[in-house]
Amino acid sequence: MKLALAIASLIVFAVHGVVFYDQFFHKWERYQTAYFDQARSQARSELERAEMEARRPRIEQILVTNFGAARVDRCTTCHIASDDPRFSGLSHPLKTHPYSTALGDINQAGRWVRRHKFNDFGCTICHDGQGRGLTEYYAHGEDHYWPEPLIGYTVQHTWKKEYQKFLKGKEYMQANCAQCHTEENFAGTPLIAKGRRLFFEKNCYGCHRIEGISDGTLGPELTEAGKKFKIDYLWESIVDPRAGMATSFMPKFRLTEDEVKALVIFLKSRKGINLTETSLALFRARLNQDSAPPAAMSQPSLPAPSLNLVARGKELVEQRACAACHKIGDKDGGIAPDLSFEGAIKDEPWLLEHFKNPRALIPDSIMPAFRFSQADFEAMTAYLISLKAPTPPASPAEIFKLFCARCHGEKGDGQGPVALYVDPAPRDLTKAAFMNSKPRERFVKSIQEGVPGTSMAAWQNVLSESQIRALVDYIFTAMVKERGRELKARNLPEQNPVPSSPQSIARGEQTYLARCTGCHGRKADGKGPNSLDIVPRPRNLRNSPFIQSISDRRMIESILYGIQGTAMPPWIDYGMSQKDAGDLVNYIRSLTQASGRRQLRAGR
Numbered sequence: 001m002k003l004a005l006a007i008a009s010l011i012v013f014a015v016h017g018v019v020f021y022d023q024f025f026h027k028w029e030r031y032q033t034a035y036f037d038q039a040r041s042q043a044r045s046e047l048e049r050a051e052m053e054a055r056r057p058r059i060e061q062i063l064v065t066n067f068g069a070a071r072v073d074r075c076t077t078c079h080i081a082s083d084d085p086r087f088s089g090l091s092h093p094l095k096t097h098p099y100s101t102a103l104g105d106i107n108q109a110g111r112w113v114r115r116h117k118f119n120d121f122g123c124t125i126c127h128d129g130q131g132r133g134l135t136e137y138y139a140h141g142e143d144h145y146w147p148e149p150l151i152g153y154t155v156q157h158t159w160k161k162e163y164q165k166f167l168k169g170k171e172y173m174q175a176n177c178a179q180c181h182t183e184e185n186f187a188g189t190p191l192i193a194k195g196r197r198l199f200f201e202k203n204c205y206g207c208h209r210i211e212g213i214s215d216g217t218l219g220p221e222l223t224e225a226g227k228k229f230k231i232d233y234l235w236e237s238i239v240d241p242r243a244g245m246a247t248s249f250m251p252k253f254r255l256t257e258d259e260v261k262a263l264v265i266f267l268k269s270r271k272g273i274n275l276t277e278t279s280l281a282l283f284r285a286r287l288n289q290d291s292a293p294p295a296a297m298s299q300p301s302l303p304a305p306s307l308n309l310v311a312r313g314k315e316l317v318e319q320r321a322c323a324a325c326h327k328i329g330d331k332d333g334g335i336a337p338d339l340s341f342e343g344a345i346k347d348e349p350w351l352l353e354h355f356k357n358p359r360a361l362i363p364d365s366i367m368p369a370f371r372f373s374q375a376d377f378e379a380m381t382a383y384l385i386s387l388k389a390p391t392p393p394a395s396p397a398e399i400f401k402l403f404c405a406r407c408h409g410e411k412g413d414g415q416g417p418v419a420l421y422v423d424p425a426p427r428d429l430t431k432a433a434f435m436n437s438k439p440r441e442r443f444v445k446s447i448q449e450g451v452p453g454t455s456m457a458a459w460q461n462v463l464s465e466s467q468i469r470a471l472v473d474y475i476f477t478a479m480v481k482e483r484g485r486e487l488k489a490r491n492l493p494e495q496n497p498v499p500s501s502p503q504s505i506a507r508g509e510q511t512y513l514a515r516c517t518g519c520h521g522r523k524a525d526g527k528g529p530n531s532l533d534i535v536p537r538p539r540n541l542r543n544s545p546f547i548q549s550i551s552d553r554r555m556i557e558s559i560l561y562g563i564q565g566t567a568m569p570p571w572i573d574y575g576m577s578q579k580d581a582g583d584l585v586n587y588i589r590s591l592t593q594a595s596g597r598r599q600l601r602a603g604r
Helices: 002-024 027-041 046-054 170-177 190-201 231-239 257-268 279-286 309-319 348-356 374-385 396-403 440-449 465-480 502-515 544-549 552-561 578-595
Strands: 062-064 071-073 106-108 111-113
Touching: 027 046, 170 190, 170 257, 190 257, 231 257, 309 374, 348 374, 396 465, 440 465, 502 578, 544 578, 552 578
Parallel strands: none
Antiparallel strands: 062 071, 106 111
């Protein structure tokens, strides 16, 4: 018993000793003592040796007021040898900060002169981290609540492990260099330049706005992305856009690891402030070295107008990075429909309008509205109109693979390579309940004329009627694989039996709010609370081109008898009458009429 008490007492005494030592003898004191000892042994004179002998550990501090917000940096408390060239061969923290000619450091007669002196710039303006911290955990920003961890060196424990290995490397510091060095070809920021090129090559500029660079409106603004987000979030958002938001329609681009890193560094450099044009100009003036700031980065230059409109349109399509999403010839972004034969399935008015405002024709399109000139739109349209369809293959199976599989999938299950980015989603042609509930003529017509308001194109100028009918037969034989039953005749009116009036529309609205919002949403945009769990997704009832293209009879039938193979129930089983359905049709049509959108049919 006495022995156990003695051992316990020793343990308690040892623990208290360790705590006492850590509280009163900090690591930074030991680092400084080690530096003083080594510097004293390397002293070149008695005076220098005496100075080292007299020094005692203390908190070193730099007050930075010349660049951006005032900051306090105590980094040199541990990294005390950062500006002593004699310690270049040691390990951190007793290691000389490296010199870089790319960043402006000069070697004069064997002696280095820094362009970015620590007393003027501090440390955190380049490295991030928490300048006031005196322990590695806090100073390096390992605490996940700290918004600016030591960039390229510190990985916070909350960051996903599958990304952590990609988020280390001194090259990430280029993001902070760009706060001052905004010139495109600055030697110290090659990955900024590469990321910026990718931002245009992958058509990111079409969706995202960065002040002074791009004017996209579909995606979040990225002008201050580097200030708002850590590099782990930027990396994840690029490689897996739906990881943070299941409803995101940002495409998943096929990027290499090096391309993702360049984009992350470029976006991290977007902090909404250009120190070159503000604080740095004042700093230079104070040193009597005032000069014009470097020019801001600009968009890639556009090709000069060409006498050949088609040739100029081709140049523009290539430079505007349309193939970052679409397939055009042998280039395939794997995200959007094939444009290789666009001239055979669309007409000039449709293409020109679609370029200007894609959502006017396909309301749920993820294609951005570009702010190009009218002349550019006309040239790009002329080029696409010149792309004619190839001679169709002989067999229906080959026709399906060439023209249909990109959206509907090789098996016809609606899971083609671009299906994720098409809304409404491509129809699953293997669902027998749906396929056998419609007359075959409806499928023939859909292929011939397309489906307005969707990505389903009109193929009547590419395929003959006999080829289309053979294609429909092939789909039913190879994909539906279930013999259809004879369709029951339904006593439904061809025209809405309820005249449209404010009273009818008001009754239809009440019916809609009571029965339809769970799936179609209160705004009737197909985004109700249940929509994420429904495949195919509920119809967007504000899709004016689609709603205007379908008959009263079809709408009433869909409401009363449901749509087989989907979540749309038969409301006639729940007591809904034709009059109720008529009121509902009037309400739905009033939504699209109020939008003022006009329909342009493909191929007409």
